[in-house]
Each structure stands twice: as C-alpha cells, then as structure tokens.
Amino acid sequence: MNVAANITPALSVRGEFPAIAGWHYLDSAATAQKPQAVIDAITRGYDRDYATVHRGVYERSAVMTQAYENARAAVASFIGAANANEMVFTRNATEAINLVAQTLPKGGRDRVLLSELEHHSNIVPWQLAGYAIDVVPITADGLIDLDAAERMISDQHRVVALAHVSNVLGSILDAKRAAEIAHSKGALLLLDGCQAAPRIPVDVQDIDCDFYALSAHKLYGPTGLGCLWGRGELLNALPPYQGGGAMIDSVTFERTTFAPPPQRFEAGTPHIVGAVGLHSAIDWVNSVGLNAIHAHETALVHECREALRRINSVRLFGPEDSAGIVSFAIHGVHPHDIGTILDDEGVAIRAGHHCAQPLMKVLGVPATARASFAAFSDSSDIEALVKGIDKVLRIFGQ
Incomplete structure (x- = not known):
C-alpha cells in the first residue's frame, strides 16, 4: 500500500x-x-567544561555549578513552575514517583487512585509504599474515565496519580479536571508527564497539580536523569529520600540536619552533564x-x-x-x-x-x-x- x-x-x-x-x-x-545540539552540549560538558558542582572553590567548578542550576531553572520554566527550587533532579521519572510514594506522610489516608492505563512505574511504587489501590476504568476510546474517578474519590485517598499522556494509547488526560477531582476530597494529584512533556505544552500552575514527574531521555535529552516538580510547601514537608553528601546542612555522629529542597533530595554527586544536556534539549524544543x-x-x-x-x-x-x-x-x-x-x-x-x-x-x-x-x-x-x-x-x- x-x-x-x-x-x-x-x-x-x-x-x-x-x-x-x-x-x-x-x-x-x-x-x-x-539532536546534534544536545550531543554537542554533552560532549562539551565532558570535554571542555567538566568539573564537579556545589563543592569546588575553583572557577570551573563555579561555572559548572551555575550551568547545573541553570538547567534546573530551565526545566522549571519549561513546565510553568513558579520557583526553580521546586524542581528536584532524580535518576529518572520512576525514581521521582518513588520519592513521593516513599516520603509523603499518609496522614491517616492510605489509599491511592490510579487508572487502568498506568505505566508500571506509577503502580509498583505505591504498592511498595503500602498504599491500597483503587483503579479508575478507561472509556471505550482509551481515555481515563474522570466521571468514574469523581464517583470513586473519597477522603481516604491521599493521592490521585495519573498519566498525563498514556504511553500505550497516546490519550491525553484532562489534567485540570483531574486536579479538581483530587482536591475536592483533599487528595493530592501527581501526574506522570513522561509522554506529555515532549509532546504538549505543560503548565503545572494552570493545571493546579501537586507533583509532576518527567524524564530527560524522552525529551530529546540524555538518559539517567529525571525531574520531580512539587509544590514548595509540600517538598518542605517531605523527609529525605536518601542519605549522603550534598543533601546535608551539618553532620555529626550524633545527629544530622538536612538542606532545604531541592538539595535535600539529591544525595551524592548528581548527573551533572545530564542536566546540561537536558537544558540543551529544552532549548531545542523551545526553538521548534x-x-x-x-x-x-x-x-x-x-x-x-x-x-x-x-x-x-x-x-x-x-x-x-x-x-x-x-x-x-x-x-x-x-x-x-x-x-x-x-x-x-x-x-x-x-x-x-x-x-x-x-x-x-x-x-x-x-x-x-x-x-x-x-x-x-x-x-x-x-x-x-x-x-x-x-x-x-x-x-x-x-
């Protein structure tokens, strides 16, 4: 044919x-x-510009630290976040969802509302975190049935976690309505934005969601880097997800105090050049x-x-x-x-x-x-x- x-x-x-x-x-x-622009940015990051971040007192470290933080600001702007400090770098979107599932206080509410079309990365983390799962059906044409979600939501649901765009069906969620449904019972809305971020404009403030996860490598950027956006007041209330260097305020053998978000959630040496590559990818997407x-x-x-x-x-x-x-x-x-x-x-x-x-x-x-x-x-x-x-x-x- x-x-x-x-x-x-x-x-x-x-x-x-x-x-x-x-x-x-x-x-x-x-x-x-x-695109070649991203490949070139990654090459320069490892070749001409490479240094550690947040630690060195020498000039190149300071320059690379600024490039890393500029990348954070670029991702925040790309999805309409109000503040770059609301953007956490993770290994991938899977880790971003795990971070929320493992650290969010349940507050006596132990249920999560998912849908039939979710990726395993938006199912298994909630199971591991001990949530009881309720499943919203999909419509005949593959959309998450938000009428059903509205009937199902209860004051026992701590989180509603849904794919913004299905990785199998390509169906687009009415995210603003999903936020209204979640908030009607005091639940939080987490959106899996892996397929949405490279394909449709995203504005987390306009959507009124509470967490948003995305992946660099689906957004024309490198592998090994994901992003979690969360409302500032929510991130401030979450405990650290992992322990190590860079996420601390002070350490003694008796007691450790932790840095504020986003550093609190970024233990160890980050994927420095990955962030630089993601920034280049976002610039490329914005140019198109x-x-x-x-x-x-x-x-x-x-x-x-x-x-x-x-x-x-x-x-x-x-x-x-x-x-x-x-x-x-x-x-x-x-x-x-x-x-x-x-x-x-x-x-x-x-x-x-x-x-x-x-x-x-x-x-x-x-x-x-x-x-x-x-x-x-x-x-x-x-x-x-x-x-x-x-x-x-x-x-x-x-």
Whole structure:
C-alpha cells in the first residue's frame, strides 16, 4: 500500500538527528533520539567544561555549578513552575514517583487512585509504599474515565496519580479536571508527564497539580536523569529520600540536619552533564515550539491511523486524536514477530506490553505493536511502516 500521496508536511528538523539517517525510527515513546545540539552540549560538558558542582572553590567548578542550576531553572520554566527550587533532579521519572510514594506522610489516608492505563512505574511504587489501590476504568476510546474517578474519590485517598499522556494509547488526560477531582476530597494529584512533556505544552500552575514527574531521555535529552516538580510547601514537608553528601546542612555522629529542597533530595554527586544536556534539549524544543511539535505529531497520527485502517487484519487502539502514539495489533501475528520483520525493513517500533500489563488485560491482548512519533518523524516513516506490514501479512499468509 502506497501512502506517499498523503504526505504530511514535516518539520524541517530530521537532518539535525544523526542517529536516524537511513532509518525509520518509530520508538520515541520509549526514548527519543538526540539532536546534534544536545550531543554537542554533552560532549562539551565532558570535554571542555567538566568539573564537579556545589563543592569546588575553583572557577570551573563555579561555572559548572551555575550551568547545573541553570538547567534546573530551565526545566522549571519549561513546565510553568513558579520557583526553580521546586524542581528536584532524580535518576529518572520512576525514581521521582518513588520519592513521593516513599516520603509523603499518609496522614491517616492510605489509599491511592490510579487508572487502568498506568505505566508500571506509577503502580509498583505505591504498592511498595503500602498504599491500597483503587483503579479508575478507561472509556471505550482509551481515555481515563474522570466521571468514574469523581464517583470513586473519597477522603481516604491521599493521592490521585495519573498519566498525563498514556504511553500505550497516546490519550491525553484532562489534567485540570483531574486536579479538581483530587482536591475536592483533599487528595493530592501527581501526574506522570513522561509522554506529555515532549509532546504538549505543560503548565503545572494552570493545571493546579501537586507533583509532576518527567524524564530527560524522552525529551530529546540524555538518559539517567529525571525531574520531580512539587509544590514548595509540600517538598518542605517531605523527609529525605536518601542519605549522603550534598543533601546535608551539618553532620555529626550524633545527629544530622538536612538542606532545604531541592538539595535535600539529591544525595551524592548528581548527573551533572545530564542536566546540561537536558537544558540543551529544552532549548531545542523551545526553538521548534511545542505547539508545532504537537500539531506535527497529531497530523502524523491521523495519517498513520488512516493508512493502517485500510488493512483489514489490523486492530487499532486508543483515541483518534492521540498524542504522537499509535498502538495496533495484527490478527494472528504476535507483536514481537511484527517488530522483528519491520526491523529487517529498517523500521523500529516497540512490541510488547510497554510496562502496562494491566492495560493489556483490559484491551484483551498480551501485547501490542506501537509506532510513536517525534519532531523528526515524517510521512516516509509511515510509508515504510505500511510497506513492512505488507511483508508481515505476506509472510503469515494473509
């Protein structure tokens, strides 16, 4: 099937991504490729500029410390936070959610409200922290059913923790309404923003959420770095998550006092160059514009869904207006076989349960194939995907 006639105008950034030359990369929901600007920033960070932060009295350490803190301010501004000190650097978004789950005082409220489409990283931390979990269903088109959430919320819920954008379905949460529902019973709202931050504008103050977690590597930045935003008064009330250097005020063998947030939650030497790389990634995204990226990905999703809908044995999941993600299955073919055959055709997709096994059960499948787009994606990727699926169908006699 030829979809070349239905070409979606592309953002002219593909040439800025050296790793995808001659390759159709459709796995950005797992991790985004890096533009040359980010690669160069990371190289300079380890080459010309490298030094430790928050410790050295020499000039380069001071310069690198300023670069690290400038990165913190850039992330805070990127999601609309009022104060850079409300932004905590973690190893990843998973650790960010674990930090909240492990340190937030329950105050006699031991329940958390999740949804059927949550990533394991927004399920397991709450289990480990001893919360009882209530599960909000999803609608037929893959949205979190906030009408059901409104009926389910009670004064026993300490937290409502939801994906801002589903990593499987691409469905976008009405986050402001979710905040209203949580706060109506005095609960806090934590949003898993891993898929949202690279795709749609985020303003935590406008949303009125209480915590927001995101990941650098999905935002065109490096691996090994995540971010947790929390309201200042909430962070001030949380105890340290880990102990070590950099997070203390004073230490004796009898007693330790701790630094204020965000340093209180950043024990040990941080991922210095990772923060520098994330700052560069945010600058790059801002230069392109999140509204432009979202419009571009939305157009590609529409084009992809229309192309796949013409194939009788393909089943599509999620809403029509999903944010940059298209999950599908082919009757009689395991997604792993789809992914393997597509790889032979130079197309990279994700195949599996996507760390969302409860959602797979709801969808009635063991796994799905997932194509996910980014600013560098274009119609040639969709054409290659469809051509590869044609080969899948021939191999499996369909």
